[in-house]
Amino acid sequence: MTRAPQPGDEFLMRDTASHPPALAPAYKTSVLRSPRNALISLQQSLSEVTGPVFSADELGPLDNDLIRNGAKAGLPIGERLIVHGFVRDQFGRPVKNALVEVWQANASGRYRHKKDTYIGALDPNFGGCGRMLTDENGYYVFRTIKPGPYPWRNRINDWRPSHIHVAISGDGWVQRLITQMYFEGDPLISRCPILQTIPSDEQVRGLIAQQDVSGFVPLDSRAYRFDIVLRGQRATYFENRVQGEVK
């Protein structure tokens, strides 16, 4: 009974219980950076259901290889990892040609950023960013060095778990999402005020990549599996189409 959604179809309403609230006082910076008014909910129009389209020829051959794309005179130091998974919508359909962008600290927990002054050493052969497009099955893969945890000024002894930042641009503007991926078994996960902004354990678990032994490359790299779910796009039958064509 369902037809596949077409470009321009509407997306499911965002479930606010799946996400952190804007104001989460234990994450101190959110106190002055969160709106005091409620968001105003819109019915989607063309402005929300469309979004930027990217093509493979805009990306370079090493853009998804963080082990090599910042290397100057040798390999970066640290644990060699492959991270891979599928980007799907809430109905389980693959999100094809989604732009996935990632950034992270190096093995010391140090970012290559002029504002990061942590004493952990910079690695001259590691940049820390990458990007890729999902394929026909919604699959993506990149290679990197496992990031280290690092301290930050929230409470004075707060430490972030190892994590990789992930930004995804799907089929429509409403699917735009930034999140962070964590690593199975990290004992810092349960102590992190940023993770604790998320209202349910189930949603926290969704951000924890699982070690994927079947994806290991023998004598070379381990692998982690991280799947991403974007807002579901659904076919509409009886309403006026969002772009207002009169049927």
Place this chain on the structure above:
Amino acid sequence: MSELLRETASQTAGPYVHIGLAPRAAGFEIFENNFGPVLVSPQTQGERIRIEGKVFDGSGTPLRDVLLEIWQANAQGKYNHPGDRQAGKAVDPSFRGWGRACSDFETGLYSFETIKPGAVTGRDGRVMAPHINVWIVARGINIGLNTRLYFSDEAAANAKDPVINLIEWEVRRKTLIAQREERPDGTVYRFDIRLQGENETVFFDI
């Protein structure tokens, strides 16, 4: 019907968002082709405009680590996306309609070089005033904030816009209107965003 999957939870972009999304701003070169704040090329059709402004926190201090993205229609009011099937409007192959900008680390000023979009037909055939969709992420923002930029010299269209008119507090509508200024080097629309407090910008759940 089987149960829906839940959308992956959002997390803050953090203070080093530039590394991934604007590595030049972070201080290094890594990609050959960088996504940035310039949406126009010499071939792009339409009136050139610059958008600039600052994003302020609840104390009135500008955010110096914010990243903004915009998504807009072309000069005819057509989005460069297969879902836009508005009749009688063509895609401009020289205009994707998307860009991203970071605020300056010292001043907090951000800017985009783009064109003024045409009007887009919205739901039920109602025409929306020219507008640009804006998405804001930063340290301290747990889930990206969506707003719309409208233009001060489109007062008649703004007065009929279905989204502006949805805001029942008329006093808040003006927070979405960018102010036009003519400068020697071109037309600028100033669009300041206030995350919290007095004159707080309207944000949408879209």
